[in-house]
Each structure stands twice: as C-alpha cells, then as structure tokens.
Amino acid sequence: MALITFPEDFIWGVATSSHQIEGAWEENGRGESIWDRFSSTPGKIEDGSDASRACDHYHRWREDIELLKWLGVDAYRFSIAWPRVMPNGKTANPAGLDFYDRLIDALLRIDVQPFVTLYHWDLPQALQDEGGWANRKLVDDFVAYVDLVTGKLGDRVRNWITHNEPWCIAFLGHEVGQHAPGHQDPREALVVAHNLLVSHGEAVGIIRSNSPKASIGIVLNLVPAFAASPDEQDERAATIFDGIFNRWFLDPIFRGSYPQDAIAFRNRRGDLETDEPNFIKGGDFEKITTPLDFLGVNYYSRIVVRAGKDDEPVAVKVVPDKDFTDMGWEVYPEGLYLMLKRLKDEYGIGCIYITENGAAYSDRPGEDGKIHDERRVRYLRDHLIQAKRAVDDGVDLKGYFVWSLLDNFEWAHGYTKRFGLFWVDYITQKRLPKNSAFWYRDVIAKRGFKIED
Ligand code: FCB
Numbered sequence: 001m002a003l004i005t006f007p008e009d010f011i012w013g014v015a016t017s018s019h020q021i022e023g024a025w026e027e028n029g030r031g032e033s034i035w036d037r038f039s040s041t042p043g044k045i046e047d048g049s050d051a052s053r054a055c056d057h058y059h060r061w062r063e064d065i066e067l068l069k070w071l072g073v074d075a076y077r078f079s080i081a082w083p084r085v086m087p088n089g090k091t092a093n094p095a096g097l098d099f100y101d102r103l104i105d106a107l108l109r110i111d112v113q114p115f116v117t118l119y120h121w122d123l124p125q126a127l128q129d130e131g132g133w134a135n136r137k138l139v140d141d142f143v144a145y146v147d148l149v150t151g152k153l154g155d156r157v158r159n160w161i162t163h164n165e166p167w168c169i170a171f172l173g174h175e176v177g178q179h180a181p182g183h184q185d186p187r188e189a190l191v192v193a194h195n196l197l198v199s200h201g202e203a204v205g206i207i208r209s210n211s212p213k214a215s216i217g218i219v220l221n222l223v224p225a226f227a228a229s230p231d232e233q234d235e236r237a238a239t240i241f242d243g244i245f246n247r248w249f250l251d252p253i254f255r256g257s258y259p260q261d262a263i264a265f266r267n268r269r270g271d272l273e274t275d276e277p278n279f280i281k282g283g284d285f286e287k288i289t290t291p292l293d294f295l296g297v298n299y300y301s302r303i304v305v306r307a308g309k310d311d312e313p314v315a316v317k318v319v320p321d322k323d324f325t326d327m328g329w330e331v332y333p334e335g336l337y338l339m340l341k342r343l344k345d346e347y348g349i350g351c352i353y354i355t356e357n358g359a360a361y362s363d364r365p366g367e368d369g370k371i372h373d374e375r376r377v378r379y380l381r382d383h384l385i386q387a388k389r390a391v392d393d394g395v396d397l398k399g400y401f402v403w404s405l406l407d408n409f410e411w412a413h414g415y416t417k418r419f420g421l422f423w424v425d426y427i428t429q430k431r432l433p434k435n436s437a438f439w440y441r442d443v444i445a446k447r448g449f450k451i452e453d
Helices: 034-039 057-071 094-109 138-153 166-176 186-210 232-245 247-255 260-269 284-288 334-347 374-392 435-446
Strands: 002-005 011-015 075-079 113-119 159-164 215-221 225-227 294-298 303-307 313-315 352-357 397-403 422-424 431-433 448-451
Touching: 002 374, 011 113, 011 352, 011 435, 057 094, 057 431, 057 435, 075 159, 075 397, 094 113, 094 138, 113 138, 138 186, 159 166, 159 186, 159 294, 166 186, 166 215, 166 247, 186 215, 186 247, 186 260, 186 284, 215 247, 215 352, 225 232, 232 247, 232 260, 232 303, 232 313, 247 284, 247 334, 294 334, 334 352, 334 374, 352 374, 374 397, 374 435, 374 448, 431 435, 435 448
Parallel strands: 011 075, 011 397, 075 113, 113 159, 159 215, 215 294, 225 303, 294 352, 352 397
Antiparallel strands: 002 448, 303 313, 422 431
16 A cells, blocks of 8 residues: 655645636626637537536535535635626726625635636637737737736735636637637637737736735646657657647747747748748747746646648547547546656746646436546546656646536537536536545545555
8 A cells, every 4th residue: 555645735726717617697797708609609519508507606606615615625726707807808897806806705714725817718709809819909908907807806816827728729719710719720829829928928027016925827738749659750740749739838938939840840831921920029038938936737638649741740549448538538647747747857847736637527426326436536546646756756746726626618518528526417506526526525634645556
C-alpha cells in the first residue's frame, strides 16, 4: 500500500463556468451572449439544446455552495458572465454584478477561496456584432470590463484568471467553427488569438492596480503530441501540432514571440501572408509577457498524430475504445506529468495550478440510487498520481481543480456529456453526488489517498 499525499497547503477545488451552469438568460438585465445566439442556430448543438436554464445555478447558487461545503474544497473556480455585468458589452449593469458580489461573500464565509475567470467564452453578442475578438477594438472593451469587475470585487478575490483556453476561443470558434461564433477562417483565428493575448497582457496591469494582493494567471489547455510512428514525417507532424496548439500561446506569454516553425507552417498553408503578420503591433509582446503569478493548466488528454498532406498533423487512434472517455478523448494520465515537467524545465514556469481535469462518463443513478462512476474515480486518481509525481520532481504545483462540480451544458455537445461530481437531473434540477464525489471528499479530508502497490 502506498500513500499519495500532497502538501498541507495544496489547494483542492472544483471548477465551473458561467454559461455552462447559470441559466437565467434574461434575468436582471442580462444581455445576449454569442453562445446564446450560436445555440439558437439549428444544427450547432448536438442535442439541439441551449443553456437558457442549464443547472439553474443563478437561482440555486446557495444550494450549490452547500455542495462545495459538503465536499470540503479549499477553492472554487467559476467565471463571470460579461453579458450579465455589461449587457451590451460596454455599460455596467449593477444588478448583474451583485450576483457575483453575493456569491463571493458567501464563499468567503465558508472559507472557500474564489478563483475567478474573467472570460470563459460568453462574449456579449453586441460586441460580436462589432467584429468580436477579430476586431482589435475589443481589447479596450475587455480592459474596461475587467476594470469594472476587479474594481468591485478585487478587495475580496485573491485569485484572478484572465482567459480560459484561448486556443478554443480562437481556433474552435474561428477556424474549426465548432464553437461560437462558428466562423471558419484560419487567418481570422490567428488574429483572434493575438488580440486575446494582447487583451490578457493589458488586463493583468488593471487587475494588479484594482486588486493588489491578488495572484493573477491565465488558463491554457495543453495537449502533449506524440508521433504515431518513429517516421521522421510523423515526428515533424507532432512537432507542428505542438507548435500550433501549445507553443502558440506558451511562447508569446513566456518568451515574447510566436514559435517560428509554427509561423512557417501557417505561412505554407496560406493562413499567413508573411513571417511577420501585420496584426502584430509594436509593443505587443511587452504587453503579452507582463509577468504572471501562476499558470493554470487544463489537462484532459494527449494527441497522437501522423503526417498528412504537407506535414499537416492528422489525429489517429492508437488504443482500444475502453481507454477513451465519452468525449472520445484518450485517458492518458502520464501526459499530465510530462506537460507539467516540461513547463518547469523548458519554460521555467513557477507556480502552476491544474485548473481543470476530469472526465465525461454517462453513468446514471442505478437501482440502489447510487451513481457508480468508478471510471471517473479511476481517471481522477490516476491523474493525481501523475500530479504528485510532478510535485516530487520539483514542479511548483499549488492546487488541483476537478472539472466539474456539476453535470452541465457541454458547449457544442449540449447535455450529452456529463463531467460532474454531482449528477444533475435537468427536469427536477436535483443534484445527486456520484461515487466520485464521495471519493474526492475523502481525498480532500485526508489530503491524499492510498493506492495498492
Ligand atoms: C474545457 C472547458 C470547460 C469544459 C471542459 C470539458 O475545454 O474549459 O468549459 O467544457 O473543457
């Protein structure tokens, strides 16, 4: 029997995001978001659903706080809905901001630290109508929004996150088209990625002045890439994937430039006209490299690629179906260790939080009334073992957040994918702890767990 334990001050948490749980689309002056619009467009969401009710958290937040208390978490990561606090993206709506004000006070009363994400994808539609993130003017709007929120809540919030997963915003939203606003324009996606990075850098300064005692970070979704064979071409494709996915954000933030090999690849594909794209303005990298207090890592899986035409990375499946979650993502815990280690060794990154890790499995209440999601327990346990390995190897990992507290609206998958520690009955809105919730609660209480040797 081995004991996997974490430092006493390690932060155990769970994560959610506004659009995925709140519902109450039209309440207290909330404006339309790009996800409201996108979900109303036929064919965009797998089950034809939308998040107008979701987990009804906007009304049930007190009950949800009880769940956090029951779990015994140290921290709760959630996001602020920009269209709730600025319905048209520009004008403040005090009633919207009050919701988060009350939520934060209630969390602090039970000694749960809020980790607040400022942008988790729900852009006010009014700003999309002006071009959205493809329009550089949005940087100023974002900074004004951040100023409003952190000015009001910065006295109590000690951990701020600027953006959640800029890769998804830029590329799923503007190149693949699977996420709002649903565009398919690679060049636009690159512009969006850049504007997001600039807005991140500018926001850090504003947060520092409004919330001087706070730690500030950004959350990246990082996916280690492996070649499907030892062929040189496949190896090249894996490196390219890493460049256009991971390093596209890590390099600007921590090294002050885009990765040259990935720029060259984008150039070859015709997505960029030159090696020095004209959307980069003088002084941008100074902003983007504004020092941070932590990096948030969302880790779910790895990717295995082979080389397609012109070394284009093409994903391949190399293991049996049982090793995949309902998202079709391979369960590959070691990738978490490798990524954390790399962030320390290659980028010299200090403080890191795992801001999301979790699995979609469809287990529902059985005849005994329990939810036997042992696959989720195994997933979380095996990733925590790898996280601990990283800590032992000197990675300054400060905390871990399970995605997610509740089953919720999983973007383009609607309600077909369930990531929660708590099962949600979307008709009655009842929450029911899955076996993984009991397990996680025990891990938190003991600051670790035992494993068979
Ligand atoms: C991440 C998102 C989060 C959730 C999980 C499953 O990409 O940040 O909102 O959808 O995936």
